Amino acid sequence: MSLADLPTFPSLRPHWGGCAPDQETHGTTVLAIHHKDGALVLADRRATMGNLIMFDKAEKVIPIDPTVVLAVSGAYARSIEVCRYLRHLFKYYERLDQVTLSTEAKLGEVSRALSGNVSLENGSGLFLPIAATYDASTDRFGVHFFDAAGARFESGAYACAGSGSERIRGVFSYIERTKGPWHGFTKNEALIEGIQLLRIAADLDSATGGPRSGLPSAFEITREGTRRVADEDLERAAQATAPGS
DSSP: OOGGGSOOGGGGOOSSOOOOGGGSOEEOOEEEEEETTEEEEEEOOOEEETTEEEESOOOOEEEEETTEEEEEEEEHHHHHHHHHHHHHHHHHHHHHHSSOOOHHHHHHHHHHHHHTTTTOTTSTTOEEEEEEEEETTTTEEEEEEEOTTOOEEEESSEEEESTTHHHHHHHHHHHHHHHOOGGGSOHHHHHHHHHHHHHHHHHHOTTOOOGGGSOOEEEEEETTEEEEOOHHHHHHHHHHHSTTO
């Protein structure tokens, strides 16, 4: 049996037409950075519905397996549903065929889930993920972003998505030009810059909750697997980026 024979995400789509986009909860700014020791994935914790702040403790960084971490922006409920589906899909295939899916196949399934999600007529349920990966066969880390139809783009250094991402895309390039390439940063240096970027996004985008409203969620991916960044590390990075520090 091949991966193409397994159930596809479109078959799991509910038959209702969804709700209006301004009546569903949305996650906002997420980002990923490829540094010299691996990759970091960070997200603010705010979830909004229209102009309402629904929740300031949302988890938008989701490890799919030991080599893939997704961060989601946009329709929160739908994105969490897709992430759960992908987790089960990867496990099911590996247990069925006793082989590990390649990184390319895993990212292809993310694209396929997104392409099957675009036909909700009123635009509800749309979300944009970013992904950090580690391919053991090539000993290579990757950072990827997607459009709503599932097209995938690989960035060698960073990726961001969500309402606050438009405000900070240029800052990524500025940091790279003034401080050197991202893959030369240590994990702690990348973490400090990542939290600084979330601060800037929060200052310029009302839907993004910055460190002042709580620590961001963050995972790192290394050759040993994925793990949540410790609160102590986040606290130190947040203090290093606090105004006046």
